[in-house]
Amino acid sequence: MQAMILERQREPLRPAELPEPVVGPGQVLISVHACGVCRTDLHIVDGELGEPKLPLVMGHQIVGTVVGRGEGAERFAEGRRVGVPWLGWTCGECRYCTSGRENLCDRARFTGYDLDGGYAELAVADERFCFPIPEGYSDEQAAPLLCAGLIGYRALRLVGDAERIGLYGFGASAHILCQVAAHQGRRVFAFTKPGDEKGQAFARQLGAEWAGGSDEAPPEEIDGAVVFAPVGSLMTTALRATAKGARIMSAGIHMSDVPSFPYEQLWGERALGSVANLTRQDGEEFMALAPRIPVRIEVEVRPLAEANEALASIRTGALKGAAVLAVGRATS
Numbered sequence: 001m002q003a004m005i006l007e008r009q010r011e012p013l014r015p016a017e018l019p020e021p022v023v024g025p026g027q028v029l030i031s032v033h034a035c036g037v038c039r040t041d042l043h044i045v046d047g048e049l050g051e052p053k054l055p056l057v058m059g060h061q062i063v064g065t066v067v068g069r070g071e072g073a074e075r076f077a078e079g080r081r082v083g084v085p086w087l088g089w090t091c092g093e094c095r096y097c098t099s100g101r102e103n104l105c106d107r108a109r110f111t112g113y114d115l116d117g118g119y120a121e122l123a124v125a126d127e128r129f130c131f132p133i134p135e136g137y138s139d140e141q142a143a144p145l146l147c148a149g150l151i152g153y154r155a156l157r158l159v160g161d162a163e164r165i166g167l168y169g170f171g172a173s174a175h176i177l178c179q180v181a182a183h184q185g186r187r188v189f190a191f192t193k194p195g196d197e198k199g200q201a202f203a204r205q206l207g208a209e210w211a212g213g214s215d216e217a218p219p220e221e222i223d224g225a226v227v228f229a230p231v232g233s234l235m236t237t238a239l240r241a242t243a244k245g246a247r248i249m250s251a252g253i254h255m256s257d258v259p260s261f262p263y264e265q266l267w268g269e270r271a272l273g274s275v276a277n278l279t280r281q282d283g284e285e286f287m288a289l290a291p292r293i294p295v296r297i298e299v300e301v302r303p304l305a306e307a308n309e310a311l312a313s314i315r316t317g318a319l320k321g322a323a324v325l326a327v328g329r330a331t332s
């Protein structure tokens with residue numbers, strides 16, 4: 001099968017012809033139709049996340065159909081459309097797994113990092129960690145739901161019931177979360193790179209009440225924020241914009257250092273935190289919620305062979321919505 005593989009960190013992916021993956025017990029073999037490209041993939045390539053499986057097939061927002069089943073795999077019939085997220089396996093035994101926090105499992109394995117992912121024509125996945133894909137989304141539109149949507153949704157929940165919410169960094173995840181937050185009746189304040197007027201107009205189209213540069217102060221205090229951009233200073237920028245009781249969550253897996261700040265800025269029951277990974281429950285909830293809103297997904301689709309170009313578009317931010325690779329026989 002054709003794949004784009006990472007052989008060494010800090011080098012571009014290269015095309016490769018790989019043997020078909022062998023489906024193990026409890027796993028499904030998936031014909032990949034589309035795979036979302038995430039900023040985490042960029043952190044893996046750049047070496048900001050250490051010790052990936054190498055060589056590695058990246059990609060943790062996989063949409064495809066089941067074409068084979070390993071021993072004991074019965075959850076999805078052949079031909080069924082499924083999604084594979086970042087959380088690929090958990091131990092089920094550690095103190096996190098047994099307390100409803102499998103996202104923090106000590107021995108978790110992640111798709112497209114510890115396990116081969118979806119930048120390939122075929123993928124295998126543990127059926128317990130796959131999700132059914134809501135109808136009404138094409139394969140390419142559904143792919144970003146699996147990380148950009150899901151982990152953003154978890155971050156939004158951890159912010160609590162903030163009425164005025166700031167979204168810092170308006171990429172794949174924020175463009176989904178903006179719609180979810182507006183649907184929940186929250187007032188959204190979107191922060192883009194300074195001067196990104198196209199991004200700001202896009203945010204307003206998706207329900208943001210106000211959009212401006214991250215160097216601007218919002219027109220009023222915010223009650224909570226999610227920081228999507230991997231820029232530590234945005235945590236303190238957001239903090240200075242908040243009202244008492246606000247929570248500020250970083251939704252990314254890697255971020256530059258957070259600068260120090262006077263304690264009085266944190267005083268007033270403000271909190272800074274992070275969101276790590278997802279639980280299967282997050283996935284089930286979000287996959288049910290997205291079509292009810294309905295969340296509209298804006299994608300820039302490229303063929304699998306252009307995975308490096310798709311990664312570059314995330315790096316430069318020259319992207320409206322989410323980057324997705326079309327693999328095999330995608331719909332759309």
Ligand SMILES: [Zn+2]
Pocket residue numbers: 090091092093094095096097102105106107108
């Ligand atoms: Zn565990």
Ligand SMILES: [Zn+2]
Pocket residue numbers: 038039040041060086147148
């Ligand atoms: Zn991701």
